Amino acid sequence: MTQAFRIENSGLINRDKKLSFKFNGKTYFGYEGDTLASALLANGVHLVGRSFKYHRPRGFFGAGVDEPYAVVQLYRNGETEPNIKATEQELFEGLEAKSVNCWPSVNFDIGAINNFLRIFLPAGFYYKTFMWPKSFWYRIYEPFIRKAAGLGVASIKHDKERYEHKYEYCDLLIAGSGPSGLAGAYAAAKNGAKVILAEDKPRFGGSLLTSDVNIGNQSGKDWAEGIIAELKTMPNVVVKNRSQIFGYYDHNMLVMSEKVSDHLPSTKKYHPNKRLWYIRAKEVLISSGSIERPIVFGNNDTPGVMLSSAAKEYLKVYGVLVGKKPLVFTNNDSGYETAIEFKKHGVDPVVLDSRKNPESEIIDEAKNLGINIKNSYVVVAAQGYKKVKSADIASISEDKKQLGKIENIQCDCICVSGFWTPTIHLASQSGNKTKFKEEIDAFVPGQSKQNEITLGAANGVFSLEETLKTSFTAGSELSKKITENDNKISIPNVVEKKSSQHDKFWCVPLPKGKNYKRFLDFQNDVAVSDIEIALREGYRSIEHVKRYTTLGMATDQGKTSNLNGLQLVSEIENKVVPAVGHTTFRPPYTPVSIGAIVGREVGKHSKPTRKSPMHSWHEKNNAVFVDAGVWLRPRYYKRGNENLFEGSKREAKNVRTNVGVCDVTTLGKIDIKGPDAAELLNRVYTNAWLKLPVGKARYGVMLREDGIVMDDGTTTRISENHYHMTTTTAQAANVLSHLEYYLQLVWPELNVNVVSTTEQWAGAAIAGPKSRDLLQKLFPNSDVSNEGLPFMGYMEGDLYGVKARIFRISFSGELAYEVNVESDYGNFMWEKIMEAGEEFNIQPYGTEALSTLRIEMGHVAGSELDGRTIPFDNALEGLVSKKKDFIGKRSLQRSAFIAEDRQRIVGVVPLDKQTSIPEGSHLVKDDKAPLPNPKLGHISASCWSVEYDNPFSLAILKDGKNMIGQKLFAMSPLKNKVIPVEIVSSHYVDPKGERVRS
Amino acid sequence: MLYINCPHCGMRSQNEFSYGGDASVKRPELNKEVSDQEWDNFVYNRKSLRGKHLELWQHISGCRQWIKVERDTATHEIFRTFKADEEVA
């Protein structure tokens, strides 16, 4: 198939490499170096989509990141990605893309009926119409909006691509490789500064690729290529193309998205798809250039209407004519540059200039080439539905209010230039207070906030000579500060054509009797009339107008529309533009793949996984694991076809009758040393610690200053000034920070050191009536009798030559011990315990059995110590010292905490002794009471009691102390259950605690 | 992301630190009678300033020291940092 709009002798594409691709199912050809947009235009395809609201036909408007129209669904290597700008997507062999926003097809779109009903879809339409009746929202409105709206579909498959994050530091970061960026980079690099130069496009050079200028006796493009080639050889310079700096954050941290593989048919092995760079820069040069803005006229969204700079780029970079009968509509000299390029390639353009008598070198050149120029002329409306066929044009009065007689001229594209808008997004994101520059009718950066400087077109300077001068100087000065080198660089001489003042004209008035839609925001279909409505309805703040009309809220973030919107508001409001102000620029500058932001933190990498030293044993023995914070813990050890319920019941029962062993390595452990260690514990825990003898452990509860329980655990006095603290798995890190806080800031006079030893010790809990026999067998030389090692006792032992710590503590409520050895011996210890335990019918038990055992004993854990309960609520008030002061004690006097009917832990048994109560169920007095049914408490933990063989739960219940024996209902709307229950003591098994002391 | 000068380690990114609130809060001494109002002021009442704020951070993935940071809550500018026991003039 021929590429009817491709011309010879122009463009930077590789004509030796032909690529085939598919668009909407049809096969086309392009060349290496094309974008999807340039390749489609080369084939004469202008219709690529439908607009968001009215589903009007959409073509191409720009040639890069500012593109509001040509958003496609991309298919690559079995994956699909929505929201891809065809103007940014590089062509590769086998590329497939489809239009979005149209159903059933781009040529016949049912949604376009909105276009004829548009009287119903003015500004605020969604707000006004879809509000009532409320019941319609889910059933009718939302599905309708979802079907009608949207820019493509996200893949529901797992993304096979890899995305990486990288942290980098540099002296000078440069955003944009146009003349300013190149000059700044070169000067700084010559001074030895560490430079990163980022360019979002595949090719370096920015405007130099398309402008007709000379630098140092070379074309602008050749000069740029030379500079880039030299920069690439320098070890202190990183140059990155396809890399968009999209966010400027605090303290000179900028984030850049590098498209590593998007231009290839598939990602190379070991390569990421994208790489996100977090760059901390000492200095930042923003050389992001400017974006041409349109002039607003009737039907200005018709395919074939595009920015004049885009038409020039398609011609000079891609060798593509966007039309063969172009009409150029301009208010400044840039339109002439495009017209000259057309003329040079054998196409006759017509130029309409809104100015009366402009004179400049560029205009002279156009005249000399014999280009047809009409001054004081404007496009009133484009004609044609799926493609521009002609234009209604007219002369315009000097005050720009009166149109002359409407004439119609044939054309197949309208290249429009309403002058240039500096790209100030990064500067504004950094906190720079922007200012309005009258001469260019646009905002430019003002006072720098962070270490940033904006130069060239991004700073509203459109003279190449001045841009190069200031940028070379800035590059030298900024790097000199850092490296203290001062290598002088001679600034090359520049040949450029002088241009004349642009016309402050941005919107063509409607001719009498015509009601053309004049669009401001092309992606969101915001027209002049929508802004007028918003203002008429009382919206004043530009931020409100934006949200009400959705001006500038689409994926292009109004890069081509915002300023014209401001012009309109200021005109209606009779204010100057700076008084209206602009909306806040927020990152990202352009859409960034969610994958790039997430990076490697997906699936198992979304958090670290911690495993105990015994993990491989658990795996070999059919453990079913559960996430406990970042730890993986055995939930139960599956035998045969056992399910969780059966397996955990078996394990728990075996603890109650024989002996079990549980991996408790994950418990937090903190080593506490120093002469004031006891004093610290005494202040941190609610109970007394000064008299704990060496070789004894004690259970303690610690509070936050607000009186809420923070954590519990046992602490053991290993020697005179040495304690071993244990915390819950979940709170380990917080407790350490808590201790450090008090030691470093509140009581620095205490001579104590604390350090985490969680990973240094492996722990095994041995529990059950036969645990002492097993322990004696493991430590034949130690006296582990009830006298030798009483409840809450501690001793050191020798485990087949390995030093072990033995604690007689119990979480299960049975006679129990905890043995710790250094982590490297954890597996050895575990195997010895299993070996020696065989004769006692030992079984390992997981967290589910552990929970069952503690719940039926009424021992509290994280589900009760949930950050909302005080010691009394957990029946721990006996551990609260009345004599000494401690962290949080004063808060316990708060009236709510001492109320007569204060909530308290209770046991809950279903009346039928059959139905398990879902955790989180609410306890209520009357299950038939009208909603909201007053809640008396909630179920914190549930188990199947192995002692009584029926369900048992713990609950935190209002006035729990006086509720024992009451009948209530446990309601779980989530599980749709209502269960009649009886309230019992939380100590369901062994209420006197005799077993642990036996 | 903030760039914080840890007085012990040097310039480090914010993700190595955790925030600890207003550094000007003084805990009432132990074993001292404290009125409800004083205690509430210590536990709950904070000024939520706009502007210069002296606050605590812990260099949790570094030296684990608690430090004081003088930061503008509106602009995020950090003026000075101090060790835990340093007097702030």
Ligand SMILES: [Zn+2]
């Ligand atoms: Zn530090």
